[in-house]
Amino acid sequence: MRNKLATQPLFKLSVPGRRGAVFPDSDVPQRPLDELLPAEQLATSPPELPELTEPDVIRHFVNLSTLNMSVDANFYPLGSCTMKYNPKRHERLAGLTGLVDLHPYQSEDRSQGMLQLLFEMQQMLAEIAGLPAVSLQPAAGAQGEFTALLVAAAYFRERGEERTQVLFPSSAHGTNPASAALAGFECVQMDKSKNGLVDLDALASHLSEKTAVFMITNPNTLGLFEPDIAKISQMLHDVGGLVYVDGANMNAILGVTRPGDFGGDMMHYNVHKTFTGPHGAGGPGAGPIAVRDFLADYLPGPVVTKRAGGVNPPVDSGEDETYHLTTPTKSIGRMRTFFGNVGILVRGYCYLKTLGAQGLRDVSDNAVLNANYLMAKVADILPTEQGKLCMHEFVATARILKQERGISAMDIAKRLLDFGFHAPTVYFPLVVAEAMMIEPTETESKETLDHFAETLHRIVEEDSEFLHLAPHEAPVSRPDEVTAARKPVVKWMSQK
Amino acid sequence: MTYLFNTPEQQRQMLDVIGVGSIDDLYSDIPQDLRLQRSLDLSPPLTEIELQAHLSELAGQDDGAGSRVCMQGGGAYDHFVPAAVDEIVGRGEFYTAYTPYQAEASQGSLQAFFEFQTLICRLTGMDVSNASLYEGGTAVSEAVFMAMRVTRRHGKVVVLGSVHPEYRQILTTYLTRLNCELVEVPTPDGTADLDRVADALDDQTACLVVQHPNFFGLLEQAEQLSNLAHKCGALSIVSFDPISLGLLKRPGDYGVDIAVAEGQPLGIPLQYGGPLLGILTCREKFIRKMPGRLIGQTTDRNGKTCYVLNLQAREQHIRRDKATSNICTNQGLLALRATVYLSLLGKAGLREVSELCCRKAHYAAEQLTNIDGIELMFDRPFFKEFTLRCQGGTENIRKKAAAAGFDLGPELTSFANFSGMNDANDGLLVAVTETRTRDEIDRLVDVLKK
Numbered sequence: 001m002r003n004k005l006a007t008q009p010l011f012k013l014s015v016p017g018r019r020g021a022v023f024p025d026s027d028v029p030q031r032p033l034d035e036l037l038p039a040e041q042l043a044t045s046p047p048e049l050p051e052l053t054e055p056d057v058i059r060h061f062v063n064l065s066t067l068n069m070s071v072d073a074n075f076y077p078l079g080s081c082t083m084k085y086n087p088k089r090h091e092r093l094a095g096l097t098g099l100v101d102l103h104p105y106q107s108e109d110r111s112q113g114m115l116q117l118l119f120e121m122q123q124m125l126a127e128i129a130g131l132p133a134v135s136l137q138p139a140a141g142a143q144g145e146f147t148a149l150l151v152a153a154a155y156f157r158e159r160g161e162e163r164t165q166v167l168f169p170s171s172a173h174g175t176n177p178a179s180a181a182l183a184g185f186e187c188v189q190m191d192k193s194k195n196g197l198v199d200l201d202a203l204a205s206h207l208s209e210k211t212a213v214f215m216i217t218n219p220n221t222l223g224l225f226e227p228d229i230a231k232i233s234q235m236l237h238d239v240g241g242l243v244y245v246d247g248a249n250m251n252a253i254l255g256v257t258r259p260g261d262f263g264g265d266m267m268h269y270n271v272h273k274t275f276t277g278p279h280g281a282g283g284p285g286a287g288p289i290a291v292r293d294f295l296a297d298y299l300p301g302p303v304v305t306k307r308a309g310g311v312n313p314p315v316d317s318g319e320d321e322t323y324h325l326t327t328p329t330k331s332i333g334r335m336r337t338f339f340g341n342v343g344i345l346v347r348g349y350c351y352l353k354t355l356g357a358q359g360l361r362d363v364s365d366n367a368v369l370n371a372n373y374l375m376a377k378v379a380d381i382l383p384t385e386q387g388k389l390c391m392h393e394f395v396a397t398a399r400i401l402k403q404e405r406g407i408s409a410m411d412i413a414k415r416l417l418d419f420g421f422h423a424p425t426v427y428f429p430l431v432v433a434e435a436m437m438i439e440p441t442e443t444e445s446k447e448t449l450d451h452f453a454e455t456l457h458r459i460v461e462e463d464s465e466f467l468h469l470a471p472h473e474a475p476v477s478r479p480d481e482v483t484a485a486r487k488p489v490v491k492w493m494s495q496k
Numbered sequence: 497m498t499y500l501f502n503t504p505e506q507q508r509q510m511l512d513v514i515g516v517g518s519i520d521d522l523y524s525d526i527p528q529d530l531r532l533q534r535s536l537d538l539s540p541p542l543t544e545i546e547l548q549a550h551l552s553e554l555a556g557q558d559d560g561a562g563s564r565v566c567m568q569g570g571g572a573y574d575h576f577v578p579a580a581v582d583e584i585v586g587r588g589e590f591y592t593a594y595t596p597y598q599a600e601a602s603q604g605s606l607q608a609f610f611e612f613q614t615l616i617c618r619l620t621g622m623d624v625s626n627a628s629l630y631e632g633g634t635a636v637s638e639a640v641f642m643a644m645r646v647t648r649r650h651g652k653v654v655v656l657g658s659v660h661p662e663y664r665q666i667l668t669t670y671l672t673r674l675n676c677e678l679v680e681v682p683t684p685d686g687t688a689d690l691d692r693v694a695d696a697l698d699d700q701t702a703c704l705v706v707q708h709p710n711f712f713g714l715l716e717q718a719e720q721l722s723n724l725a726h727k728c729g730a731l732s733i734v735s736f737d738p739i740s741l742g743l744l745k746r747p748g749d750y751g752v753d754i755a756v757a758e759g760q761p762l763g764i765p766l767q768y769g770g771p772l773l774g775i776l777t778c779r780e781k782f783i784r785k786m787p788g789r790l791i792g793q794t795t796d797r798n799g800k801t802c803y804v805l806n807l808q809a810r811e812q813h814i815r816r817d818k819a820t821s822n823i824c825t826n827q828g829l830l831a832l833r834a835t836v837y838l839s840l841l842g843k844a845g846l847r848e849v850s851e852l853c854c855r856k857a858h859y860a861a862e863q864l865t866n867i868d869g870i871e872l873m874f875d876r877p878f879f880k881e882f883t884l885r886c887q888g889g890t891e892n893i894r895k896k897a898a899a900a901g902f903d904l905g906p907e908l909t910s911f912a913n914f915s916g917m918n919d920a921n922d923g924l925l926v927a928v929t930e931t932r933t934r935d936e937i938d939r940l941v942d943v944l945k946k
Contacts, residue, residue: 028937178822281594492793
């Protein structure tokens with residue numbers, strides 16, 4: 001069924017003289033180009049882009065798309081990534097004229113609808129976080145982390161405190177230490193944990209007047225809620241430090257508990273995860289942050305504010321309240337151009353407006369139910385070593401299968417592809433051997449989960465040699481990544 | 497809610513398998529006193545019909561480019577987006593997939609991103625492109641960090657005052673906590689003075705950051721600037737406009753070390769400024785110092801050509817605090833837009849768009865400066881965007897045009913950081929893309945003459 005001709009590299013499909021887009025003839029007086037631009041700045045010929053017709057291009061990319069697994073087509077239990085269904089209405093509404101075609105420098109009086117939407121988004125995210133001040137600027141979760149750490153640094157600096165260390169557990173996402181390093185902090189990783197949770201004694205031993213921020217993912221990357229989180233936060237606050245909550249796992253606790261209520265001072269959201277971004281084969285995301293009121297003045301600008309009275313000139317809407325872009329008084333500055341990843345924020349806004357409070361609570365209830373159900377269904381072959389129950393995801397281990405039968409987490413992951421399932425996240429978090437991090441999300445049915453569990457049971461009965469060679473039915477199997485890294489080929493070259 | 501599956505009966509069955517009595521029991525690790533004792537204070541849920549009405553009402557209050565004559569610039573432009581681009585990125589197989597960690601399940605995206613890298617290399621004449629960064633501003637900062645790693649000079653960075661003021665603000669923020677001096681070379685004449693730049697550079701400088709065409713729309717002496725950087729062992733970083741490369745020399749042709757861009761002109765809608773596309777390219781020898789994802793070609797166990805995430809050892813999920821960047825989620829879907837856009841345009845199409853922008857911008861500048869009180873702020877070559885000096889300030893002009901349906905700007909007064917420029921208050925940017933017509937330009941001139 002696959003059209004192998006069409007999926008050849010674009011550059012091989014190119015035929016001199018073909019066109020995929022033509023533009024109107026110039027309707028202004030035709031002056032020689034070298035009158036307009038200095039001759040020495042002009043290229044001798046245009047870049048060697050491929051020459052294709054529109055049908056060439058469509059057929060190429062449509063056929064390529066069929067080589068992907070996706071949430072629309074497959075169960076995609078990629079732990080930590082919250083691969084939930086992406087409602088189609090969001091795509092239509094984000095494409096409305098007035099939203100999709102609004103220039104970032106359009107004047108405030110001509111963008112009141114967008115500003116209202118973004119203002120309400122700030123409000124909703126503040127309420128869900130239990131933290132009052134929000135910046136929508138960060139482009140993704142990692143940038144949210146970096147932004148919040150700069151906010152913390154500015155806060156300490158103004159207080160005249162020299163705090164140099166950022167702490168995190170060994171189960172932290174890689175972005176945590178990477179962001180801390182970028183923000184000029186010394187990274188302190190706590191290697192000791194207690195049943196997958198923060199070890200309070202170990203934490204105490206790391207805390208000092210040098211402690212700036214403790215970065216914690218809660219629920220953590222093992223899918224466990226830190227029951228001592230209030231105590232942990234108190235310990236940080238007692239030494240004058242701040243608590244940062246990595247919000248990657250917010251899908252478990254919407255309307256159940258809030259980072260601000262369990263002691264968090266700052267957090268980021270991953271709008272593409274929790275609020276159905278979608279993920280776009282790698283991005284875009286949006287990583288807004290929420291902080292306590294004493295940190296609000298340091299947020300990057302602009303943020304949207306509401307005030308009484310019209311914009312200048314007054315909008316003809318009869319409303320008394322208008323929306324404005326403002327930069328907080330002690331702002332750390334700007335993290336990116338323009339306002340933020342607005343297209344993703346619009347989708348998140350649609351999602352929150354569709355669900356409301358009860359809908360959000362239902363999301364977490366069913367995400368947690370699905371994860372626990374699946375954990376129970378596979379516990380006999382892929383046990384979870386930490387915790388009897390989990391939140392929205394669990395980390396199973398293939399350690400015993402590996403020891404006894406030579407079947408690795410990677411083997412199972414690859415074989416799942418043959419059955420039409422995307423693989424879980426494997427070998428993360430680093431603290432679990434042969435880790436398989438499984439996050440079903442709430443938008444999967446019991447039937448799908450049962451089928452997935454049955455498939456796993458079937459796979460672990462298969463011959464290990466056969467599994468080492470999996471997948472068997474995917475377009476390709478076990479790419480040679482070592483050679484790829486040793487001799488990188490990162491662009492297409494003619495074979496001639 | 498239509499996105500959930502479990503019926504009450506199924507929930508019961510599932511709870512039995514788990515061995516607990518209720519969903520609430522699943523939250524037993526969350527101490528009672530930390531639980532929210534009320535419902536979230538959010539507005540009531542909307543059905544699809546209600547939501548569409550609400551969003552339409554909000555969108556209806558905005559003046560988007562689609563219903564106006566958009567001549568706004570400053571880093572985001574109203575270029576034409578062919579329908580085929582929307583069609584491809586609208587496929588769920590692309591937009592509902594994620595980072596291609598499992599190569600076997602992601603060959604479609606991986607090959608598309610590999611083609612993106614190739615197209616960008618051909619566009620720029622550079623050796624290597626990564627698979628995207630957030631947007632053009634952070635791409636500059638990432639390039640600067642990369643230059644520090646390459647040169648092992650961490651103490652000083654030189655940037656031209658003609659670089660987008662927001663790019664410079666971002667760089668200032670990114671460098672806040674690092675002990676690095678950010679030296680800005682003022683450009684009161686619109687473009688860099690080579691002697692002043694030479695004076696600012698020294699053997700401690702990691703890099704020189706140039707935008708070409710620059711924020712004012714003007715062409716810099718990019719090649720000479722690049723040479724100046726090299727003379728003192730610094731890297732040359734150039735932020736370019738991808739559309740300009742249909743006409744102008746490519747960064748790879750004049751010795752640039754790291755070329756970055758805002759990729760928005762390549763088939764990406766304005767969306768109030770995001771999501772956009774950060775492009776970062778460099779010379780081959782710096783490949784292991786690059787930030788962000790990189791797709792590589794290899795073979796599978798059967799010898800078949802295929803694509804993988806390559807050199808992941810640079811990245812945060814492997815290298816953690818020693819990573820070349822903290823970026824994880826990137827702008828994959830926007831990179832796909834650019835890939836489809838460049839595939840459709842081909843070399844002839846890109847050349848046409850580039851020429852149309854340039855010709856129409858020059859016509860517009862000529863006509864607008866026939867109006868009393870309006871002149872070009874800088875008498876320098878420009879590409880598709882230019883800066884008007886409006887006697888008596890820019891606000892009247894901008895508002896008069898806006899009232900008639902023409903959007904101009906941004907005004908230079910929106911940005912506080914033009915050092916050495918006394919007359920920034922009178923500066924108004926105007927951008928002209930291939931979508932504008934002579935008739936529109938003539939009508940704008942009539943409006944402003946009245």
